[in-house]
Amino acid sequence: MKLIKLDAIDSTNDFLKSLASQDELDNFTVVTAENQTKGKGQMGSKWQSESGKNLIMSVLVKEFLYDNEQVFNLSVIVSLAVIDALKSLNIPDLCIKWPNDIMSYNKKVGGILIENTIKSDGRIVSVIGIGLNVNQTNFDHLPNASSLAVICKTEFDKNALVLLIAEKLQHKIKIWETTSLDLWKEYFNSLFRQGVPMPFKKLNTKNPEQNFMGIIQGVSSVGKIQILLEDDSVSEFEIKEIQMLY
Known part of the structure; x- marks a missing residue:
């Protein structure tokens, strides 16, 4: 594993994408930064981080995805790899808020953004x-x-955490072909608020925003969340279509 450490950068994802387009980088090359000025989250949101305090990393993964229909598999793997790493540090009450936010109790402690290039x-x-x-x-x-520091009332070694997450990610990818069904089950069982009634906001540019109650039933193979509605029907939604209210 090649590790590139930066002091400050606009976006570690953009930096790594640029490197990967110009050079034949090793699989699992990792870029970290102490400060990121233009961090990105899901749906174009900004990821804000206090300089030097948090973990900011990007990892290059090649030779795993071969079909656009499989891209959510990587989201499952990465989410579980981060959860495994945090469990080994005894971070309590971990779960995944669909599609791949990392939660401890009901607080968000991490986010994942995967960008694919064909x-x-x-x-x-x-x-x-x-x-x-x-x-x-x-x-x-x-x-x-x-x-992690607020929840556990202690500071953590960010550098050790980078290596731990990279190790867990490589392991999950290595075992995926023989354990994919087990990992999908583990992902679903780790979902935040799965199986309990909760409110959602429907996001629609053509109609007024609309709230509704539902129960998370599963996630499709392409990453759409499956929600049991009050009329006993099950509908699928993409990330840009709904927002959980909690």
Whole structure:
């Protein structure tokens, strides 16, 4: 595993994508940064992180995805790899808020953004961005966020955590072909608020925003969340279509 450490960068994902387009980088090359000025989250949101306090990393993954219909498999693997790494540090009450936010209790401690590039020969190259709130303690304007330090009342070694996550990720990918069904089951069983009634907001640019009650029943092979509605029907939604209210 090649590790590239940066002091400050606009985006570790963008930096790694640029490197990968110009050079034949080793699989599982990792880029970390102490500060990221233009971090990205799901749906174009910004990932804000206090300089030097948190884990900011991107990982290059090649020779795993070969079909657009399989891309969510990598999201499952990465989410579980991060959960495994945090479990080994005794972080309590971990779960995954669909599709791949990392939660402890009901607070978000991390996020994942996977960007895929299809090469001219059909290969899919993935850059996985992982942000974890590690030693930051001030979340005054982020009521749903927390950090490992706040939850466990101790500081953590970010560098050791980078290596631990990379190791867990490589292991999950290695065993995927023989354990994919087990890992999908583990992913579903790790979902935040799965199986219990909860409110959702329907996001639609054509109609007014609309709230509804539902129960998470599963996630499709392409990553759509499956929700049991009040009329006993099950509907599937993409990430841009609904928002959980909690």
